Amino acid sequence: MTKNITENSYGGQRLRIKDIARMAGVSVGTVDRVLHKRGKVSEDKEKKILEIIEQNNFKPNVLASSLAGRGARRFVSLIPSFESGEYWNYIQQGIDKAQREIKIHNIVTEHRTFDQYDSDSFATETKKILASSPDAVIFSPVFIDESLEFAQKLDDKNIPCVLVDSNVEEIDCVAYYGQHSLKSGYTAAQLLFSGLPENTTVLLARSARLYSAGSNQAILREKGFMNYVREYKLDNKYAIERIELHSGNQPANIRRIKKIAAHKPISGAVIFSSKVHRLAYYFAQARVANAKIIGYDELPKNVAALKDGSVANLIAQRPEMQGYLGVKDLFKAIVQKQSTHRTNYVPVDILTKEIVDEYIEFNQRLNE
Amino acid sequence: MTKNITENSYGGQRLRIKDIARMAGVSVGTVDRVLHKRGKVSEDKEKKILEIIEQNNFKPNVLASSLAGRGARRFVSLIPSFESGEYWNYIQQGIDKAQREIKIHNIVTEHRTFDQYDSDSFATETKKILASSPDAVIFSPVFIDESLEFAQKLDDKNIPCVLVDSNVEEIDCVAYYGQHSLKSGYTAAQLLFSGLPENTTVLLARSARLYSAGSNQAILREKGFMNYVREYKLDNKYAIERIELHSGNQPANIRRIKKIAAHKPISGAVIFSSKVHRLAYYFAQARVANAKIIGYDELPKNVAALKDGSVANLIAQRPEMQGYLGVKDLFKAIVQKQSTHRTNYVPVDILTKEIVDEYIEFNQRLNE
């Protein structure tokens, strides 16, 4: 006797476990066992109950569920270690913000970090995490092979995960949040070359350390940049010079810039990491003025350089939002049992001296 | 006997009504009466209870509170009427998204609209809203005087409100979300003049209808724009011409552009509203090519113009986020009883042909 649900809060809309039980001709306990896959239910009844759940798209009431206080859930995050104000710090802040919002649902978050220049440290942490059997993981797949292995093992244990910052398409996860690196490199080129005097040198700087560690992001951005160059045949109009920056040897960096500029004036420079304030500093030291310098991320030091004019533009990627939305999607998937989108590119934000303050203040505000 | 709370979910952290009752030596009913200001509590006990609440910063458990199903709350929105794809449509989408998130807490949202070119229609709606005594209001204070009066009456009835789109500082509300119009005008100028050949004409277009209605926003943006012009003494280098666009008389608009261009070539144009696709269209009709045109908001028509190159940049203001965060703040204030920030400027987003797709897709995604 499939009596329709009638009166309950939510405008008589939402189905309750009790309703399902009535429809299936069983008790709530049986429905509960099916919902939580605790077994001890005869096949035919289980089938019938699942059918009703399916047909009515039943979702348990999250309020009641959390209030009933089923055991706490553990979310673990794994990102590179960072100092205050660095890029990863913002991701962490977003994760924390999400944590604050969902802690009422009995969810705790645990932070783990690794050395972004050392893949072993990453592997070590992933092992620890697997051993502790968390309920969900959000991590940044900086090292592709190790990440694939990690994701595989998580999948074996049925632990859902979210990727942030960079994407590894092969990984089957709840969601990815990060920038479309290729396009952001393309945009960097567009910004840099717009209005740039021809027949000059454009510098393409690299952080040696990051490259040797095989940073996925930086490589893709550079590729996007070069796509633009090729598309508009800019290598005919500009001398594009590459330079490797060694943080340990500043005088060498400065000398190198001087040398290039002496050969043909440098009108612009770009670096595909957040170290652009360093690049601007080297330019100043090399006494190469009026170069249009572009880089990534709204770190305090970069913002200072942007505001004093030594950096022309910053490309930002809403790191807090990546962390925040990543955790919220895990919550959505695990607790609310709703579907999510696999790949989510955050927009390429173009920052200028004039708008950077508001950009930062707004993001800060969102994280409170 | 102020026994400390010990065991409860939330890691023994959170205080419950029951705990407060025990501390104050009363029953939960009495505490409940104080919490809901239902009176019928002796002065001394009320004082004691409030003290305990204050000292421990007690916040009722939202899950339990909503589950217990106290009467539904009504949130009302009031924004200009719109067609699909217009600016206000995005604000509405943000409101709807927030509504979906909080409806489990027994909150319903009601939408009302007015004619943005007719202050009477605004006043009429506000009266209806006041008569229906909602629990909260989110509105766009397009007409300043009428909005002040509305806000005053809401205050009298103790109904909290949120402003979106434009700010009226005198209004005492839960929050404002919108762009810093002055700064966005300033940024528009920066974008427009960067790399613009000197000794040319720059067109400053206005929607006649919007101006005659006294649009707060557009006026402030223009002011910001002119601040930049003054600051960098650009009126020496460019002929800045104003033009009023009459949507009813397109040939006149086109003629006017032609005439100005004939006098001195037009290198750039800006309009401080979302009608920039119209402006670009008039330019095309007037056969004035290569002008750098800048305008506001990522409406489909503007995006099309941006992508085909007839518009150089769009300045966007995250309208969905305004609606979304506005409603969430009302929820925060009323249901979660948390404090909020009064003035929240959304960032000035600079859109280019290359990044607009991701920008829109991301926002769309957020609104699902």
Next chain:
DNA sequence: AAATTAAGTGTGTGCGCACACATTTAAAGT
């Protein structure tokens, strides 16, 4: 045939709160 066991099923309690209702207490009226 009685006792044991396992599989399947139902019942009861509490999470923290809101609200209706019952009860006590004090003040006022007869």
Next chain:
DNA sequence: ACTTTAAATGTGTGCGCACACACTTAATTT
């Protein structure tokens, strides 16, 4: 002194769910 009345306070129930536990039935075992 006894009722009436109002003010102050306490008690009980249910929101929807999770989980421990009690219970039933039928298949074994002794």
